[in-house]
Amino acid sequence: MTALVTGAAGFVGNHVVRLLAERGERIRVLLRPTSQTTLLEGLAVERVSGDLRDRASLDKALDGVRTVYHVAADYRLWARDPREIYESNVQGTRNLLEAARRAKVDRFVYTSTVGTVAVPRGGGPPDESIVTSLDEMIGAYKRSKWLAEQEARKAAEAGLPVVIVNPTTPVGPGDAKPTPTGRIIIDFLNGRMPAYVDTGLNFVPVEDAAAGHLLAAGRGRIGERYILGGENLTLKQALEILSQVSGRPAPRVRVPHILALAAGYADAALSRLMRREPQIPLEGVRMARHSMFVNSERARAELGFSPGPVTAAFERAVRWYESNGYVRIPRRNRMAAARAA
Numbered sequence: 001m002t003a004l005v006t007g008a009a010g011f012v013g014n015h016v017v018r019l020l021a022e023r024g025e026r027i028r029v030l031l032r033p034t035s036q037t038t039l040l041e042g043l044a045v046e047r048v049s050g051d052l053r054d055r056a057s058l059d060k061a062l063d064g065v066r067t068v069y070h071v072a073a074d075y076r077l078w079a080r081d082p083r084e085i086y087e088s089n090v091q092g093t094r095n096l097l098e099a100a101r102r103a104k105v106d107r108f109v110y111t112s113t114v115g116t117v118a119v120p121r122g123g124g125p126p127d128e129s130i131v132t133s134l135d136e137m138i139g140a141y142k143r144s145k146w147l148a149e150q151e152a153r154k155a156a157e158a159g160l161p162v163v164i165v166n167p168t169t170p171v172g173p174g175d176a177k178p179t180p181t182g183r184i185i186i187d188f189l190n191g192r193m194p195a196y197v198d199t200g201l202n203f204v205p206v207e208d209a210a211a212g213h214l215l216a217a218g219r220g221r222i223g224e225r226y227i228l229g230g231e232n233l234t235l236k237q238a239l240e241i242l243s244q245v246s247g248r249p250a251p252r253v254r255v256p257h258i259l260a261l262a263a264g265y266a267d268a269a270l271s272r273l274m275r276r277e278p279q280i281p282l283e284g285v286r287m288a289r290h291s292m293f294v295n296s297e298r299a300r301a302e303l304g305f306s307p308g309p310v311t312a313a314f315e316r317a318v319r320w321y322e323s324n325g326y327v328r329i330p331r332r333n334r335m336a337a338a339r340a341a
Contacts, residue, residue: 001106002026004065006052006096011182012111012167013174014039015210016069021045023214030061030072039174052092058099068100069213071111075141075179082140085242089144090151097162107161107217110204111151114168114202115142117227118292125232127295128166128225149225156223163220165213168229168294171313172206173320185317188242189327195253196235200291203238204230205313215303229296230307238314245315250295 003020007013008029021043031037033183037047050057062068074088090301093110100108119132137143149164156162162184173184179202187193220226233241236254243250261286299305321327 001066002028002064003067003069003290004028004030004061005071006030007068009035009039009273010071010177011179012170012206013071014174015206016071016213016258017043017045018259019210019214028061028065046330052095053087055095055099058096059102060097065103065171066106067155068105068301069218070096070108073111073145085140086144090147093148094151097160101160107163108215108253109217110162110164111213112149112164112166113145114166114227114229114292114294115329116146116149117166118294120290125293128227128298151272153223161222163216163222164225165216166227167209167229168202168204170206170209170318171203171310173316174206177220185242185320186326188239189246189248189321191248193251195251195255195287197255200234200293202229202232202292202294203310204228206309208307210306212299212303212305219303226299226303227294227296228299228305229294232293236262241311241314245311246318281285
């Protein structure tokens with residue numbers, strides 16, 4: 001049987017491909033002509049050129065496919081034209097779901113995001129039972145993923161065997177683009193993070209997030225969603241872990257959210273004038289107003305999901321960035337700086 005993976009050139013999608021390859025699965029990957037395929041080198045995959053917005057290319061990609069892992073997404077906290085994000089994440093998902101229905105696939109795993117779940121309600125951390133609304137989603141990315149998740153749920157109700165996974169914040173090697181979280185790690189390693197805001201995230205090793213996709217394909221209940229989460233950490237705790245594994249001192253200055261928000265608005269205005277991407281994504285600052293802690297017990301209980309330690313995942317990420325030219329400060333200089341601090 002053949003499995004189709006979208007987003008195979010990306011962070012989580014590439015790890016899904018690697019796990020499928022380890023299991024000896026036949027793998028087909030959907031790639032745009034402009035996709036950077038460095039992470040796919042050496043992997044035995046069938047490459048099909050196409051685009052989620054091109055319905056004809058999706059029918060070709062799905063020919064003979066039994067399982068779909070739809071991991072691809074436009075994951076940006078800023079875009080010059082936000083419509084691009086909606087076209088890829090919402091319309092693209094709708095197109096792939098329709099093509100999968102025509103192909104009569106056996107299982108469709110849709111990769112959503114923890115952002116559709118992690119909305120504060122009071123009490124303990126939210127889980128999959130939380131009902132959220134579009135109005136609660138901050139920014140084009142979260143809104144587009146919320147809408148796409150509704151498309152996946154409607155398809156399941158109509159009979160397509162869809163299972164939804166909601167990864168939290170993946171950490172580990174291979175975040176080449178990088179994601180917004182990867183940018184935080186790179187900035188930290190290059191000494192470009194003098195302060196932090198008081199927020200929190202749930203982190204999960206990327207390899208385990210990928211494994212959760214395969215578990216969902218085999219054990220997930222149709223129409224259900226599963227949070228693939230690891231450890232709830234404040235940003236301060238995460239930066240301290242980065243300090244521990246990298247040898248760089250963690251920032252000690254906490255910036256009040258109101259000041260971070262003001263800086264975000266100022267940078268957004270300056271960026272419009274200079275016609276460049278903001279250095280302080282306003283959507284990211286707005287999201288940081290509350291901690292995105294979650295409860296992922298359903299995935300553990302129903303799928304057998306068992307993520308490893310996040311500290312080790314941060315260390316693997318740091319080593320990968322060092323080995324691939326993302327870090328300008330040599331390790332010996334970082335260790336000396338840490339001792340001096």
